[in-house]
Amino acid sequence: MLEWIRFLAGAALLVFGLGIFIVELIGVYRFKYVLNRMHAAAMGDTLGIGFSLMGLILMNGLNFTSLKLFFVIVFLWFSSPASSHLIARLEVTTDEEPEKHYRRVELKKLEAELTAREEMESREA
Numbered sequence: 257m258l259e260w261i262r263f264l265a266g267a268a269l270l271v272f273g274l275g276i277f278i279v280e281l282i283g284v285y286r287f288k289y290v291l292n293r294m295h296a297a298a299m300g301d302t303l304g305i306g307f308s309l310m311g312l313i314l315m316n317g318l319n320f321t322s323l324k325l326f327f328v329i330v331f332l333w334f335s336s337p338a339s340s341h342l343i344a345r346l347e348v349t350t351d352e353e354p355e356k357h358y359r360r361v362e363l364k365k366l367e368a369e370l371t372a373r374e375e376m377e378s379r380e381a
Contacts, residue, residue, distance in 0.1 A: 262314055262315065262317070263315060265311075265314050266311040266312065266313075266314035266315035267311065267315070268311070269307050269308070269310050269311030269314060270307075270308055270311035270312070270315075272307050272311075273303075273304045273305070273306070273307035273308030273309075273310075273311060274304075274308070276300055276303050276304035276307060277300060277304040277308075279300060280296055280297060280299070280300020280301065280304060281300075283296030283297075283300065284296050284297050284300075289357055290347055291344055291347060291348075291357070294340055294343060294344060294347075295340075297340075298336055298337065298340035301332070301336055302332065302333060302336045302337065305329070305332050306329055306332075306333065309325050309326075309328060309329050310329070312325055313325050313326060
């Protein structure tokens with residue numbers, strides 16, 4: 257009976273991980289800008305791999321293989337966000353048309369905008 261519960265819980269985690277991969281795939285093909293695509297891929301990979309490997313750990317039981325799978329999860333959870341961040345920085349620094357994708361705002365201009373907005377709201381109230 258306990259084996260069936262462990263199997264069903266592991267299968268549920270595997271199916272949930274597969275669902276996350278499908279959502280990630282849709283996000284990668286649907287977004288137009290590279291940073292949006294990369295964000296969808298990085299978040300989906302981290303979460304989808306985590307759930308899938310946790311499902312395999314549950315199905316496998318507690319042994320040396322499960323420990324290795326756990327270390328794979330830990331490695332991917334540390335390396336995937338770091339590599340995604342480096343790729344995003346590369347894209348931002350080498351973008352030929354930055355005005356098309358995002359705007360740069362200086363802190364002083366942002367503070368001035370915020371102060372002006374707060375003054376306008378206080379006059380209206």
